[in-house]
Amino acid sequence: MEETSTLPLPDAFLDFLNENGLDPSIYTATDSTPRYIRLKPGCEACVEEIEAEIKCKLEKVGWLPDFFSLPPDIQIANSNAYREGKIYGIDAASGAAVSALNISEGDHVLDLCAAPGAKLCMILDLLGNSGTVTGVDVTRHRLAACRTLLQKYALGDRCRLFVADGTTFSLIPVRVHSDSKSWVQDPELIFYGQHSGVVGLSKRELYQTVCENDASSCGYDKVLVDAECTHDGSIRHIQKFEHWGWKTLQRRVLNAERTDSLTVLQLQLLSNGFRLLKVGGSLVYSTCSLTVAQNEDVVERFLLENASAELQDVEAAKNWPCRSGRIWKTLRFDPLTSQTSGLFVAKADAASVAVSMMLRNSNAESSHCRVPQRYNKPNPALASWQIRSIGFSSTKAIEMGLEYFLFHDTLYTMTIETELLPQAKLVLLEL
Known part of the structure; x- marks a missing residue:
């Protein structure tokens, strides 16, 4: 019989949940949500071998290709399958955010908040043998972790990584040529693959920036903005505060000033990601917060400020175990509904004519x-x-x-x- 534990939640956090219309039972049944892995393409024949090594059956996730669930207490970090790059550790809800992009071979994709890299790897696996991925993160050591993952899974060929502020990043895909603008400081390129489009470029060509009048034709086909947030939708993250101390939760999650600064950052990231999107392209905004302030409120403000943006249905979501958000066409995952970690997903596209x-x-x-x-x-x-x-x-x-x-x-x-x-x-x- 599966054991469950009850996480003692402080009154301040319960008040926070009540203010955001969140069910506390999402957090109290802490051991019932499965762990998920994604199988690297080409390793389909290894499932039985992996099951024998970790001594449990991998349950196929019917609504998300290449994903499997396993009991939450199973550790994969020391397994041969993980060390050899046959499996990835990534929650199914996070995989859904990438799947919502509907990536096609040949796309040029921007991951504006790329660290720690599991979604970046999934994007590259879906991309196939053409197109490019640009990964951006403001923190160098976190982006270095992305680089390590790319090298481990042999996925770096079509990728480039920049240490840069996602709210101001302006580099266009290297497939195009246009007049360049000067940056006050060029973003640091810490990694590029042989077929990322970087090889052979001059510095001027590499650091071409998007202009307001050429974004529609020179931008990215797909943009993922998995924005920094309070992580209150990550049950395993909330569990850590039992050891870190609930005062730390007050500072990192419940502090109103921090939330206000985060929502400003989230809107800036979302708006800049959309600015870099080509006409007809698609953008996915996601957070692992369950609060309205960091999700629907940010999306609502973004729609008001970006006339050519329109929310789109996620076609695959018809079969996903999620519920609708408070804004039409947005999606919410949570442990009770989805048997995943908490995640908010919204998909927008750029209209064919500027409003x-x-x-x-x-x-x-x-x-x-x-x-x-x-x-x-x-x-x-x-x-x-x-x-x-x-x-x-x-x-x-x-x-x-x-x-x-x-x-x-x-x-x-x-x-x-x-x-x-x-x-x-x-x-x-x-x-």
């Missing part, structure tokens, strides 16, 4: 801007708006589908002509 400011209402009040909602009916308030410019023909507008949203005192739209207003599919903001 442009079309209308302005001098009477609108910014305090009325709250949560985006969709309507399939015209908004009577549009009658008071003034058309300032027309960007596209009515034919093109119908092809694309009209979209509007209100931000502060401005109504933004992809395209519009007066007679089409009643037919518009609206995205408005409720009080």
Whole structure:
């Protein structure tokens, strides 16, 4: 019979869970969530050998290819399979975040918060024999751990790693050529593979930066922003505070000032990742926090500030054991629902045409801007708006589908002509 233990949670943490609408039982049944591994492609025939070595059966995860679950008390770090690079230690929820990108062979992928590297390795395995991956992390020793993983699993051929601030990183994929801008300080390139696109480049070519007007064509096909967070969704992380002391939890997780600074950082990372995304590309934002402030609130603010961004369905999620977030199309994993660690996932893409400011209402009040909602009916308030410019023909507008949203005192739209207003599919903001 499987043993369970009850983690004694302090009152301050229980209050924190209550404020965020989180079920405390997520944290109290601490030994029921499986451990997960991912099998390296090409090692499918090794499953029985691995089972014999670790003395337990690997249960295939039906909703996530190449993933297996095993009892939480099984250690893999000292196994031959792990030392020889046949398996990876990675939670299934983390694998789902990578899977949500829907990586195709030939993609140029940016992992903006790459350390410690398990997701980076999965991206490279999915990429196949063409395309490139750029990994970025602000901490050199953590990125060095990524480099070690790439070398261990022989995955470095199409990858380059930069020590850089993800909120300001601006280097474009090396497949393209454009005018370069000067950096105040070039990011440190600590690793590159033979087919990463770096070999043979001059420094000027290597450090080409993205410009506002060329991001749409020169950016990355896929961007992963697995942002720094309080890690409150990681049950094993919370367990550690029983040994570190609950005062440490107060400082690292419950401290309001730390949370505020993190949400600012998360929004900056998300916004910069989107800035580096090419038109038609996809971005996934994820955190291992379960709080609304670090997830839905960040995504909501991002959508308000980035008119061309739109949340997308994760097609594979139809078969995933997760639930919807508080914003349409976002996903949440947790131990009770998913039998995984906690994780939030949102997927966005860049519209094929940049959203442009079309209308302005001098009477609108910014305090009325709250949560985006969709309507399939015209908004009577549009009658008071003034058309300032027309960007596209009515034919093109119908092809694309009209979209509007209100931000502060401005109504933004992809395209519009007066007679089409009643037919518009609206995205408005409720009080």
